[in-house]
Amino acid sequence: MEKLLSILIYVIVGAVCIFVSRTADKNQKRAFWIIVILLTLLAGFRHESVAIDTSNYIELVSKLRDGFRDRLNNIDEKGFLVLSYVIVNITKGYTWLLLAYAFIINFFVIKRLFDAKDEISLPWAMYIFLCQYYITTFNTIRQWIAIAIIFYFSKYIGKSLRGNVAFLLSVAVATLFHKTALLAIVLIVVYYVFKKSQKLWGSLVKMGIIIVSPLAAVLLLNYMQNHYGEIYAGPSITGTVSMITLARLFVLGFLMFFSFFESFNSLHKIT
Numbered sequence: 001m002e003k004l005l006s007i008l009i010y011v012i013v014g015a016v017c018i019f020v021s022r023t024a025d026k027n028q029k030r031a032f033w034i035i036v037i038l039l040t041l042l043a044g045f046r047h048e049s050v051a052i053d054t055s056n057y058i059e060l061v062s063k064l065r066d067g068f069r070d071r072l073n074n075i076d077e078k079g080f081l082v083l084s085y086v087i088v089n090i091t092k093g094y095t096w097l098l099l100a101y102a103f104i105i106n107f108f109v110i111k112r113l114f115d116a117k118d119e120i121s122l123p124w125a126m127y128i129f130l131c132q133y134y135i136t137t138f139n140t141i142r143q144w145i146a147i148a149i150i151f152y153f154s155k156y157i158g159k160s161l162r163g164n165v166a167f168l169l170s171v172a173v174a175t176l177f178h179k180t181a182l183l184a185i186v187l188i189v190v191y192y193v194f195k196k197s198q199k200l201w202g203s204l205v206k207m208g209i210i211i212v213s214p215l216a217a218v219l220l221l222n223y224m225q226n227h228y229g230e231i232y233a234g235p236s237i238t239g240t241v242s243m244i245t246l247a248r249l250f251v252l253g254f255l256m257f258f259s260f261f262e263s264f265n266s267l268h269k270i271t
Contacts, residue, residue, distance in 0.1 A: 021126045039106045044099030053139045079176025108148035146174035146181040
């Protein structure tokens with residue numbers, strides 16, 4: 001009964017968010033804050049047994065009540081530790097801490113979607129976020145905070161020198177929550193490679209990426225294994241594919257299929 005009630009709540013909140021996103025043109029600020037607040041409350045007001053990592057984070061962060069620590073198990077990112085230390089000592093509980101994490105994630109992700117609403121279908125974007133990624137923000141909280149920051153500031157890539165600097169600064173801030181955020185620097189390289197793909201140096205960079213990618217993948221896998229355990233490189237990598245994963249792939253494939261034909265038709269009209 002509890003699971004059924006939880007599913008019902010998620011569906012209702014998701015439906016409200018998608019409906020509100022359809023009215024964003026009328027009052028963008030109101031629509032934005034309604035969605036952010038709803039998703040933040042849904043994620044923040046949860047029992048510690050919800051999701052795999054929640055109880056682990058609460059157990060670790062609770063140790064900060066006895067004083068600030070430079071490291072908690074495998075967590076040594078200062079931004080995450082300082083934020084957690086301040087909130088947990090002010091509120092003396094974990095609910096406000098989860099609300100803070102959820103707010104940061106939802107604020108930056110939804111703000112980026114709203115900023116791009118003239119280039120995308122905002123209701124579809126909300127649907128994809130809710131179905132594909134929102135539930136996973138209950139886990140790997142530090143990674144999601146870093147991703148949300150980078151996702152928002154990625155809009156500045158290629159705009160100007162100042163824009164690129166702003167993005168690099170956001171990457172630096174994101175690494176204070178999870179070190180793997182450094183990988184986002186590659187986004188600048190990818191952007192200019194595609195933009196300058198007709199140039200000789202662009203082709204050379206493409207070749208370099210192709211050559212270096214396998215080595216980079218191995219180094220990343222080794223790093224994740226050494227810092228976060230065998231889960232990233234042990235037998236647990238193999239296994240059956242869940243129906244949820246297949247459903248997500250189907251939705252993404254469906255959207256990519258129609259996006260391809262829409263782009264093809266646009267090109268055909270031009271020619």
